[in-house]
Amino acid sequence: MRVTVERRLRQPRWLAVAVPAGSLVFAFGVAAIVLVATGHDPVSSYRQLFDAAFVSTGSLDQTLIAATPLAFTGLAAAAAFRMRIFNIGAEGQLYMGAITGAAAGLYLGGRGGPSAFVIAAMVVAGCAGGAAWASISGVFRAFFGTSEILTSLMLNYVAGYVLTYLIFQSESYWRQTKGFNATVFPTGKPLPSSAVWPGLTVHAQGGIVLPLGAGLAVLAAVVLWALYRRTRFGFEVQVLGDSAGAARYAGVRTRRKILAVMAISGAIAGLGGVSQDGDFRHALDGDPNGLQKQAYGYSGIVVAALGRYNPFAVVLIAFLIGGLDNAGNTLQGADFPSGLVGVIQGIILFSALGGELLVRHRVRVVRRASAVAAAPPAAAPEASP
Amino acid sequence: MNNSLVVALIASGVAYGTPLLFGALGELLAERSGVLNLGVEGMMLVGAVMGFWTVQRVHGGSALALVLAIVVAAVAGTAMAAIHAFLVITLRASQIVSGLALTIFAGAAGLSSYLGNDLNLSGLPASHAFHPVFPNSMQSWPIVGPIVFGQNPLVYASWVCVIAVAFYLARTRPGLNLRAVGEAPGAADAMGIDVVKYRYAHTLAGGAFAGIAGATVTLAITPQWVSGITGGAGWIAIALVIFAFWRPELCLVGAYFFGAMQALAPELQARNISLGPTELWTNSLPYAATVIVLVVVSSRGARRRLGAPAALGVPYVREEA
Amino acid sequence: MTRRKLALAAAAFVIAGAAAVLALGTSPGRAKSNAAFKVAWIYVGPHNDGGWSQAHDEGRQYVQKMLGSKVQTTYKENIAVGAQLQQTVASLVSQGYKMIFGTSYGFFDKALAAKYPNVLFEQATGTDVAKNLAEYFGRAEDTVFLSGMAAGAAAKCNTIGYVVAYPIPEVIRHANAFALGAQVMHPGVKVRLVWTNSWFDPAKEKKAAQSLVAAGACVLGQNVDSPATGQYAESQHIPWVGYDSDASKFAPKSWLTASVYNWGLYYLRRVKAAMNGTWKPGFYYGTINDGFTKLAPYGPGVSAKAKAAIAKKEKQLENGSWYEFQGPLYDQSGKLRVKKGVRMQVLKGGTNSLYGMNWLVKGVIGSPKG
Numbered sequence A: 001m002r003v004t005v006e007r008r009l010r011q012p013r014w015l016a017v018a019v020p021a022g023s024l025v026f027a028f029g030v031a032a033i034v035l036v037a038t039g040h041d042p043v044s045s046y047r048q049l050f051d052a053a054f055v056s057t058g059s060l061d062q063t064l065i066a067a068t069p070l071a072f073t074g075l076a077a078a079a080a081f082r083m084r085i086f087n088i089g090a091e092g093q094l095y096m097g098a099i100t101g102a103a104a105g106l107y108l109g110g111r112g113g114p115s116a117f118v119i120a121a122m123v124v125a126g127c128a129g130g131a132a133w134a135s136i137s138g139v140f141r142a143f144f145g146t147s148e149i150l151t152s153l154m155l156n157y158v159a160g161y162v163l164t165y166l167i168f169q170s171e172s173y174w175r176q177t178k179g180f181n182a183t184v185f186p187t188g189k190p191l192p193s194s195a196v197w198p199g200l201t202v203h204a205q206g207g208i209v210l211p212l213g214a215g216l217a218v219l220a221a222v223v224l225w226a227l228y229r230r231t232r233f234g235f236e237v238q239v240l241g242d243s244a245g246a247a248r249y250a251g252v253r254t255r256r257k258i259l260a261v262m263a264i265s266g267a268i269a270g271l272g273g274v275s276q277d278g279d280f281r282h283a284l285d286g287d288p289n290g291l292q293k294q295a296y297g298y299s300g301i302v303v304a305a306l307g308r309y310n311p312f313a314v315v316l317i318a319f320l321i322g323g324l325d326n327a328g329n330t331l332q333g334a335d336f337p338s339g340l341v342g343v344i345q346g347i348i349l350f351s352a353l354g355g356e357l358l359v360r361h362r363v364r365v366v367r368r369a370s371a372v373a374a375a376p377p378a379a380a381p382e383a384s385p
Numbered sequence B: 001m002n003n004s005l006v007v008a009l010i011a012s013g014v015a016y017g018t019p020l021l022f023g024a025l026g027e028l029l030a031e032r033s034g035v036l037n038l039g040v041e042g043m044m045l046v047g048a049v050m051g052f053w054t055v056q057r058v059h060g061g062s063a064l065a066l067v068l069a070i071v072v073a074a075v076a077g078t079a080m081a082a083i084h085a086f087l088v089i090t091l092r093a094s095q096i097v098s099g100l101a102l103t104i105f106a107g108a109a110g111l112s113s114y115l116g117n118d119l120n121l122s123g124l125p126a127s128h129a130f131h132p133v134f135p136n137s138m139q140s141w142p143i144v145g146p147i148v149f150g151q152n153p154l155v156y157a158s159w160v161c162v163i164a165v166a167f168y169l170a171r172t173r174p175g176l177n178l179r180a181v182g183e184a185p186g187a188a189d190a191m192g193i194d195v196v197k198y199r200y201a202h203t204l205a206g207g208a209f210a211g212i213a214g215a216t217v218t219l220a221i222t223p224q225w226v227s228g229i230t231g232g233a234g235w236i237a238i239a240l241v242i243f244a245f246w247r248p249e250l251c252l253v254g255a256y257f258f259g260a261m262q263a264l265a266p267e268l269q270a271r272n273i274s275l276g277p278t279e280l281w282t283n284s285l286p287y288a289a290t291v292i293v294l295v296v297v298s299s300r301g302a303r304r305r306l307g308a309p310a311a312l313g314v315p316y317v318r319e320e321a
Numbered sequence C: 001m002t003r004r005k006l007a008l009a010a011a012a013f014v015i016a017g018a019a020a021v022l023a024l025g026t027s028p029g030r031a032k033s034n035a036a037f038k039v040a041w042i043y044v045g046p047h048n049d050g051g052w053s054q055a056h057d058e059g060r061q062y063v064q065k066m067l068g069s070k071v072q073t074t075y076k077e078n079i080a081v082g083a084q085l086q087q088t089v090a091s092l093v094s095q096g097y098k099m100i101f102g103t104s105y106g107f108f109d110k111a112l113a114a115k116y117p118n119v120l121f122e123q124a125t126g127t128d129v130a131k132n133l134a135e136y137f138g139r140a141e142d143t144v145f146l147s148g149m150a151a152g153a154a155a156k157c158n159t160i161g162y163v164v165a166y167p168i169p170e171v172i173r174h175a176n177a178f179a180l181g182a183q184v185m186h187p188g189v190k191v192r193l194v195w196t197n198s199w200f201d202p203a204k205e206k207k208a209a210q211s212l213v214a215a216g217a218c219v220l221g222q223n224v225d226s227p228a229t230g231q232y233a234e235s236q237h238i239p240w241v242g243y244d245s246d247a248s249k250f251a252p253k254s255w256l257t258a259s260v261y262n263w264g265l266y267y268l269r270r271v272k273a274a275m276n277g278t279w280k281p282g283f284y285y286g287t288i289n290d291g292f293t294k295l296a297p298y299g300p301g302v303s304a305k306a307k308a309a310i311a312k313k314e315k316q317l318e319n320g321s322w323y324e325f326q327g328p329l330y331d332q333s334g335k336l337r338v339k340k341g342v343r344m345q346v347l348k349g350g351t352n353s354l355y356g357m358n359w360l361v362k363g364v365i366g367s368p369k370g
Helices: A013-037 A042-055 A059-081 A090-108 A116-144 A148-168 A180-184 A212-230 A232-242 A244-249 A254-281 A296-306 A311-331 A338-360 B005-032 B040-057 B062-090 B095-106 B111-118 B144-149 B153-171 B173-183 B185-190 B195-221 B233-243 B248-270 B278-301 C002-024 C052-070 C083-094 C110-115 C140-154 C169-185 C202-214 C228-236 C263-275 C304-318
Strands: A002-007 A199-202 A208-211 A361-366 C037-042 C071-076 C099-102 C120-124 C133-138 C159-164 C190-195 C219-222 C240-244 C255-261 C283-286 C293-295 C336-338
Touching: A013 A042, A013 A338, A042 A059, A042 A311, A059 A090, A059 A208, A059 A212, A059 A254, A059 A296, A059 A311, A059 C083, A090 A116, A090 A148, A090 A254, A090 A296, A116 A148, A116 A254, A116 B278, A148 B233, A148 B278, A180 C169, A199 A212, A208 A212, A208 A254, A212 A232, A212 A254, A212 A311, A232 A244, A232 A254, A244 A254, A254 A296, A254 C083, A296 A311, A296 A338, A296 B095, A311 A338, A311 C083, A338 A361, A338 B062, A338 B095, A338 B111, B005 B040, B005 B144, B005 B153, B005 B173, B005 B195, B005 B233, B005 B248, B005 C202, B040 B062, B040 B095, B040 B111, B040 B195, B040 B233, B062 B095, B062 B195, B095 B111, B153 B173, B153 B195, B153 B248, B173 B185, B173 B195, B185 B195, B195 B233, B195 C202, B233 B248, B233 B278, B248 B278, B248 C190, B248 C202, C037 C052, C037 C083, C037 C263, C052 C071, C052 C240, C052 C263, C071 C083, C083 C099, C099 C263, C110 C133, C133 C263, C140 C169, C140 C219, C140 C240, C140 C255, C140 C293, C140 C304, C159 C169, C159 C202, C169 C190, C169 C304, C190 C202, C202 C219, C202 C228, C219 C228, C228 C240
Parallel strands: C037 C071, C037 C099, C099 C120, C120 C133, C133 C283, C159 C190, C159 C219, C219 C240, C240 C255
Antiparallel strands: A002 A361, A199 A208, C255 C293
């Protein structure tokens, strides 16, 4: 008797929903065991989680704050990964977008209410910054074949050091140098009021503010979906992702696609960065204990994978993971060590990843009497990374 | 002479580069078999905390406690690697995502922190730690004194490991098979090499090395435990493997280079040498250098593999991922 | 076909069941203790870092111990400034916490305080004050000065190494106080600085310590949070002055003393005031007198002569007859910065105020810009 794993020819739609849901349930089950083993009541913990993420006053507000950057970095990863360009650099591209976006806001902003012109300029600048940073890896990949995984990963560090340098180790344009507070601790120059991004206040649950960035993320998802599903460009991207050989044979200009896709991916991540400036911090955050500790870029990759690179699913998953992050802060405390939050999140991720197998493959138990030789478990070139 | 900047930097580079070296050796083995493991930081942290726990709890001589601690750290790292191995080898999950998930699970906001807090490991120094073994007289010899004789036993162990891994890869049958597994798993399979077994074995070995790397930090460099004590060394180790072209001897050079870069800023400050935004470029230089090395190497290879993540004989991700 | 339907149904059932359990399950038991006053602390690092955050946590535990069941305390650790801080505060408020202590610069500002007018906020090391926002910190520089005296007395050579974090006024004034103290016991001694650009980074601090010793330091001190410098000092058999906590067990032979904060007394006062409605915002700057700061117990390397001198100076600081930041004070280039007899103020005086000090005193080697 042998257990074989065979690739499915078709992936039934219902599986694409049932498996993630099922793996989530499985994950919560395993995490419940961990909670019980460490002396916590799983039901009340989960209830607190759910409460803190979506139900209690202000929770949706906070979840949106956590989810917005994840949506951007998730979309950035999805945009690139769909073509099997593994852009791990969303973290650094986000920082760069924050830097260039803040520069635009500081330079062009002035008094008065939020100005459409200034905000549009910030968006353009942020996208440009992220796209430019990503293009370094893009150029190396397109012209030299250098792995974008590795170059983008390395550039994340460089971007982080640059960000810290601008606020902590220099008197740069972004640094606040006037006023008493400026001398007490290095901090970024606050954005002028016309560069502050507005939010839409919904009167529910004590007032939920929908940040402009969240709206832009949804818009970016729509644009990305349309780009990849409704244009020739997108069609070629998908072909390249699914079969590079076929694409080349068909005359698809690979180099240009690589450059374009990396730039698009970086631009979205950069937009996430400028959203951090405009929506939330209202200044450039160079604190190593601030933006750089949040690891939005890396979490975005996980979000994109869980959403299977579908832009709308990515936004939804970003919302859910944002809720989980938010709730983690709530659970944490004197009787709920912060380490446990990471453990639970890890278990959920592992389960989701493991569940992927069931979507793409069928597990069969083959009796030895059967002469059917199952395919060797090795070559499975279609598996997405 | 021994206090000169160069000698001090090299000696520091060796000392602080050792966890990087162990981590890189482990990741090198995993990647050679075709498995990219981005969870090195998480594995290091778990090894660090469990190694530290061992010395705090074991009653007995220093030597026994320390050796046991290294073993425990290696086992802990292996256990973490096993999760990743199972997910990506058997369940065909994405290697990148699984590695990141492992970092979240085991890292500074996860299991390692949980264990350390639950076992009350903070607030006390290590009961036993690795100290330099050669007498002070030898440690003061010009140049070789601080660089060679002033190091703790784990440094010497790392040298042995470099030689062993290099020998393994170049001169032994399993080592040569490993190269086949990483380069062309289909062909290796056809030759009768059990690809799955090799991948498992080397991914787990990678975890063991990562665990030892973590223990190096909590038992030799800064003998204490606090959440997140490795401070990103795992990520540097991943970069290091690439920087070293997946060759063990170059891992050693690279690790010491990265280590020396980290020690450069304080040394320059103490000697009143100001080179502008020192911190910025000493921190960034290793990463920027890695990028440059990568580009140079890929263009020399001049084979543009579309869909393949890297040009030069890089075995990972091409296959399953 | 049926298998598919079955699987779908099972999944839907499980999800529905889970949702029902979550929605209908009763609240966790702690809702019963409504009478307890809920107060929370937010730390920027781990609660057991052996340094800054741990000292605050000890203060929290003191409050919990002294007030018992009348108060319910909790803490949040590793909270980054920015989005995470916002979420943490929002969730604490929604859980009914009425008072929150933020232990790092940048946590609370007027905007945040205005957002939650019914919650009392207290911020350490900051400057914003509002109707429900108070600031607190204290004259650690006084005890840092005294610890500097111990370092100066123990120095057999002319250089003391001092590992420092960020080039900000708080750290600069501590470095200055340390140097001034050392110079009292060891006239002409130089204090050499190395900046690590981090409050807590054991490896970096050890590197800094190594470079200082290589540059000739025979005593080490620090204004950072981990005991790594001390462990290195112990391995080199040179004396060490710590910071933030009694870390003598990390370096039993090298340990001299350290300036330590005793946050508990302040916390207890403020929580009590909040509970009986007498809480008022303000800017609290604690002193040795009110127990805010003191010296940790001495190690074996502090001579009787040094102890006597330190005790004398401590008395003078307590009764106000002497102050280390009283002129004449010269900067590194020899220029007179504070005239004779003038005492530096906490907030007033621009770069001649404690909170604005961006210059180093004579005898300190290193750049105040980092």
